[in-house]
Amino acid sequence: MFCFFSFFTSYRTVQHDELFEQIVNKSCRNAFIITLLTTAIIMFIEMLFPNPILQEIDIALIFGTLILTFGFSMFFYDKPVDEMEDAPWRS
8 A cells, every 4th residue: 555655765866956955845835735725625615514435535635636746746847957948938
């Protein structure tokens, strides 16, 4: 069940520089903000419709949102520099 987290061990082999730390910090910030918003919305729904089965699904939804947001943010921010030079917001 916890084999999913084994990809975190691959970061031991990554050479940590300032850019990598900035990317991880930005990704963590994005995941934190999205998780806060998701939790607030889900808590409001739980107050309106208390249901134990819905609570289990909501916990999984919050956790999945956290992991996916962090992963997509890492993918988005970790672009090579030559790809970023052609970005439309750079001109």
